[in-house]
Amino acid sequence: MHQVHPFQYKRVYSGSVKAVICDWAGTTVDFGSVAPIRAFQALFESHGVSASEAEAREPMGTEKSEHIRRMLAMPAIQKQWQASKGRASTEEDVQALYHEFLPMQIESIRANSALIPGWLVSAQTLREQGIKLGGNTGYSTEMYQALAEVAREYGYVADANVCATEVSKGRPYPYMSQAVMEKLEVAEAQACVKVDDTETGIEEGLNAGMWTVAVAISGNANGLTQPEWDSLNEGQQQVIRKKSYQRMAMSGAHYVIDSVADLPEVVADINEKLAKGIQP
Structure with a gap:
C-alpha cells in the first residue's frame, strides 16, 4: 500500500517580474477615469x-x-x-x-484618453528590463479599439490586451488576466503584476495569484481630472490622498501608489521579494 505524504508541494518562483498587466481608464489613460x-x-x-x-x-x-x-x-x-x-x-x-x-x-x-503622466517613462523603464506590458479592460473590443488608437497617437502600444467581452466572465474573475498571460506567453502568475484603479480590478489580480498594485490618485478612488487635481493646494491633495489610499488599501492590494509613474520602484521591490522566495 502506498503511503500518502501529509504535505503538498508548492512551487516557489524566485525569478524576476516578467509581465505587468495594467487596466486602462484611470490606470494608464484617462486621469480620473472620467470617460x-x-x-x-x-x-x-x-x-x-x-x-x-x-x-x-x-x-x-x-x-x-x-x-x-x-x-x-x-x-x-x-x-x-x-x-x-x-x-x-x-x-x-x-x-x-x-x-x-x-x-x-x-x-x-x-x-478623454490621454496617457497618465509618467506612464511612457515607466513603460520604457520596464521594457528595458525585459518586462512585457499587457492590458485588460471592462471595455468591449469596439471601445478598446478607439482607446488603443488614441493611446497609439500618444506613443504607447500594449504588447497584448484582453477585453471583458472576450472572456466568459469579467472582473472580479481572473480570466482576463490569465488570458493576457497566455498571449504574453508567461507561465508563472507569481511573475505577473496586476495594476488597477478599482477594487474589482485588484480582486481580479488577487484571484489570478498575481502581485497587485492599486493606483489611488489617477483613477476612480480620486475621480478628479488632471486639471482639477493640479488646482488643489498641497493640503487639499493630502486630504484626498489619505482617503484614496485607505480605500484602495482595503481592496487587499499588495501595494498602493499615486499612479503608474511610481510603478518601476514597486517592481524593483517585488523583484527583491521574489529573490527571497516571497510569493504574492
Whole structure:
C-alpha cells in the first residue's frame, strides 16, 4: 500500500517580474477615469434618470453591460426609471441601454484618453528590463479599439490586451488576466503584476495569484481630472490622498501608489521579494 505524504508541494518562483498587466481608464489613460462616467450619466439622462457621479462610479471596473445592470439595481435609480417608464427595468432594457451606450462611450473615450503622466517613462523603464506590458479592460473590443488608437497617437502600444467581452466572465474573475498571460506567453502568475484603479480590478489580480498594485490618485478612488487635481493646494491633495489610499488599501492590494509613474520602484521591490522566495 502506498503511503500518502501529509504535505503538498508548492512551487516557489524566485525569478524576476516578467509581465505587468495594467487596466486602462484611470490606470494608464484617462486621469480620473472620467470617460465612462460621463457616458453613463449621459445615457441615463437620455431616459429621464439623473445618476450622480458616485452612483456611476460604484460599479467601475466591471464589464459595461454588468455596470448598467448594477446601476439599474440601485434603489434611487430604479425609482427614477419606474417614474420615467411606468414599469420596472428588465434584462431587455439592460441590453438596449448597452447598445445605446456603445457610441456614447466611444465618443467619450476619444475625448478623454490621454496617457497618465509618467506612464511612457515607466513603460520604457520596464521594457528595458525585459518586462512585457499587457492590458485588460471592462471595455468591449469596439471601445478598446478607439482607446488603443488614441493611446497609439500618444506613443504607447500594449504588447497584448484582453477585453471583458472576450472572456466568459469579467472582473472580479481572473480570466482576463490569465488570458493576457497566455498571449504574453508567461507561465508563472507569481511573475505577473496586476495594476488597477478599482477594487474589482485588484480582486481580479488577487484571484489570478498575481502581485497587485492599486493606483489611488489617477483613477476612480480620486475621480478628479488632471486639471482639477493640479488646482488643489498641497493640503487639499493630502486630504484626498489619505482617503484614496485607505480605500484602495482595503481592496487587499499588495501595494498602493499615486499612479503608474511610481510603478518601476514597486517592481524593483517585488523583484527583491521574489529573490527571497516571497510569493504574492
